[in-house]
Amino acid sequence: MQRALSVSRMTGNRSTFPEWYQAVVREADLAENSPVRGMMIIKPWGYGVWEEIQRDLDRRIKETGHVNAYFPLLIPLSFFAKEAEHVEGFAKEMAVVTHHRLRAVDGKLEVDPDAKLEEPLIVRPTSETIIADAFQRWIKSHRDLPLLINQWANVVRWEMRTRLFLRTSEFLWQEGHTAHADEADARAETMRMLEVYRAFSEETLAMPVIAGEKPENERFPGAVGTFSVESMMQDGKALQAATSHYLGQNFARAQNIRFQSAAGELEYCHTTSWGASTRMIGGVIMTHGDDDGLRLPPAIAPRQIVIVPILRDKPEDAEVLAYGEALAKALNALSALGERVRALLDVRGARSADKRWEWVRRGAPIIVEVGPRDAAAGQVTYMRRDKLRDGEKIASHAVPRDTFLAAAPGILAEIQANLYADAKALLDSNIRSDITSFEALADYFGAAVDEDEGAAFKGWVRAPWSRPTGEALEAVDARLKALKLTLRNIPLDQQPITGPCLFTGEPAAEEVLIARAY
RNA sequence: CGGAGUGUGGCUCAGUCUGGUAGAGCACCGCGUUCGGGACGCGGGGGUCGCAGGUUCGAAUCCUGCCACUCCGACCA
Numbered sequence: 001m002q003r004a005l006s007v008s009r010m011t012g013n014r015s016t017f018p019e020w021y022q023a024v025v026r027e028a029d030l031a032e033n034s035p036v037r038g039m040m041i042i043k044p045w046g047y048g049v050w051e052e053i054q055r056d057l058d059r060r061i062k063e064t065g066h067v068n069a070y071f072p073l074l075i076p077l078s079f080f081a082k083e084a085e086h087v088e089g090f091a092k093e094m095a096v097v098t099h100h101r102l103r104a105v106d107g108k109l110e111v112d113p114d115a116k117l118e119e120p121l122i123v124r125p126t127s128e129t130i131i132a133d134a135f136q137r138w139i140k141s142h143r144d145l146p147l148l149i150n151q152w153a154n155v156v157r158w159e160m161r162t163r164l165f166l167r168t169s170e171f172l173w174q175e176g177h178t179a180h181a182d183e184a185d186a187r188a189e190t191m192r193m194l195e196v197y198r199a200f201s202e203e204t205l206a207m208p209v210i211a212g213e214k215p216e217n218e219r220f221p222g223a224v225g226t227f228s229v230e231s232m233m234q235d236g237k238a239l240q241a242a243t244s245h246y247l248g249q250n251f252a253r254a255q256n257i258r259f260q261s262a263a264g265e266l267e268y269c270h271t272t273s274w275g276a277s278t279r280m281i282g283g284v285i286m287t288h289g290d291d292d293g294l295r296l297p298p299a300i301a302p303r304q305i306v307i308v309p310i311l312r313d314k315p316e317d318a319e320v321l322a323y324g325e326a327l328a329k330a331l332n333a334l335s336a337l338g339e340r341v342r343a344l345l346d347v348r349g350a351r352s353a354d355k356r357w358e359w360v361r362r363g364a365p366i367i368v369e370v371g372p373r374d375a376a377a378g379q380v381t382y383m384r385r386d387k388l389r390d391g392e393k394i395a396s397h398a399v400p401r402d403t404f405l406a407a408a409p410g411i412l413a414e415i416q417a418n419l420y421a422d423a424k425a426l427l428d429s430n431i432r433s434d435i436t437s438f439e440a441l442a443d444y445f446g447a448a449v450d451e452d453e454g455a456a457f458k459g460w461v462r463a464p465w466s467r468p469t470g471e472a473l474e475a476v477d478a479r480l481k482a483l484k485l486t487l488r489n490i491p492l493d494q495q496p497i498t499g500p501c502l503f504t505g506e507p508a509a510e511e512v513l514i515a516r517a518y
Numbered sequence: 519c520g521g522a523g524u525g526u527g528g529c530u531c532a533g534u535c536u537g538g539u540a541g542a543g544c545a546c547c548g549c550g551u552u553c554g555g556g557a558c559g560c561g562g563g564g565g566u567c568g569c570a571g572g573u574u575c576g577a578a579u580c581c582u583g584c585c586a587c588u589c590c591g592a593c594c595a
Contacts, residue, residue, distance in 0.1 A: 155595090357555095
């Protein structure tokens with residue numbers, strides 16, 4: 001039997017995992033590269049997934065008291081200079097607009113030197129500075145606080161090396177920006193949104209994560225504290241799925257965001273920012289995909305149930321189509337996972353077998369076939385994308401139509417839960433906390449760092465450490481880098497410390513998560 | 519920006535070493551037989567062989583330069 005993908009993700013050869021990933025993106029019709037280097041075209045099925053992600057995450061953001069607004073795409077260069085670490089962190093990847101007009105010379109367009117901008121404009125890599133500028137004007141009194149704003153937008157970061165969804169020069173995201181009267185309130189906000197991301201990742205994306213604080217060398221430029229949710233991909237590498245930052249008063253001081261307190265004093269606000277992007281789609285692919293293509297959690301599947309009619313260019317086709325239409329209508333009237341079921345009757349003129357496999361590759365959670373026999377018997381034949389195969393055989397189930405209608409919402413919920421359980425099992429069984437020395441760490445991940453090193457799957461390590469800072473932390477980072485490892489985060493959910501610091505031998509303060517990362 | 523590799527119909531590639539009328543499979547279009555587990559037959563459409571120069575009677579093939587893409591690093595959501 002021919003398989004959906006020409007490459008398998010689990011061949012034991014590490015270099016094929018990226019190939020498998022690319023094959024899924026292509027075969028599932030999610031996105032493709034564009035004429036502009038590093039910028040992707042998100043195709044309708046991929047964008048449909050993003051719309052479901054937006055819808056669910058937007059609801060969670062609003063339920064926690066935030067409102068949406070929109071700020072400009074272009075930011076005056078001088079705004080970035082106001083926060084030293086911030087500009088330093090983004091300087092190397094900013095796209096700059098310097099002119100506002102072209103002119104035609106000998107039939108060719110060129111930049112008009114007379115149209116040079118007084119001040120260059122930056123295509124936003126993130127919007128802290130332009131939003132801070134607005135906050136500075138909006139906030140006068142403690143009664144204006146907290147100010148809780150979210151923006152859905154695109155941003156541009158001129159990346160050297162890009163990968164569809166995981167790292168593109170332009171990406172779509174939401175960025176939350178809030179201002180508070182004091183540190184405690186701002187820190188509570190930072191943690192509240194981290195929890196929103198945790199819940200969203202696990203409940204909606206079916207992607208288990210470990211939430212924690214980033215070590216200081218991994219902080220967002222300009223932040224006092226950065227927190228992340230980290231997810232384990234099927235090759236064992238970690239993906240930072242979302243981040244939440246406590247910015248202290250850094251941006252408030254840089255851009256003069258002040259309020260008059262109840263006591264009449266002028267005080268600087270404490271601000272936060274937090275974001276999640278189209279990268280999460282890459283995470284979903286690498287968490288749930290298999291050798292037949294994508295498997296979508298029902299919560300974010302643009303179509304949760306796809307009905308493929310078995311047609312034969314015969315009079316009985318009309319009956320099959322009518323049967324299918326009625327079934328789609330009945331399914332769309334149901335609710336599952338807290339919202340309306342999204343079902344589709346695929347009436348395109350392609351062969352049934354081709355359509356069926358296309359939906360398998362795209363990851364539709366339930367694929368239903370209705371043919372003359374089903375129509376006559378009042379039944380449906382369906383297959384579940386989470387359990388597509390029984391060995392080499394496709395596992396399909398024929399049940400009475402009413403039975404299926406009654407069961408469908410439950411099956412969708414079960415698929416959602418199954419995908420999560422599988423990913424959770426991978427995560428839980430691949431975090432080692434029995435590594436007690438740096439040598440053992442190097443041993444586990446393999447001292448060799450050449451090309452063909454990673455034959456075996458390597459998970460993550462939780463290890464005690466003394467939370468070094470400054471140069472001591474840089475030294476730790478350098479030692480890890482030699483092993484292609486990074487500090488992911490310091491899990492909020494700490495386990496008992498098992499020994500001294502893995503790096504310094506000093507008494508350990510807490511556990512840190514170590515992994516190879518995207 | 520470094521290292522490696524690849525550029526030939528939409529896709530995957532052969533052909534390049536050894537210069538001599540541009541090919542295959544898949545996909546696409548038409549007709550027919552099929553269709554309930556990734557169909558088959560017959561017929562068709564589609565490529566200035568990444569770009570620019572050079573060598574040659576003749577270049578996908580040899581030479582020079584450039585460009586793009588992929589993978590691996592550095593950077594990062």
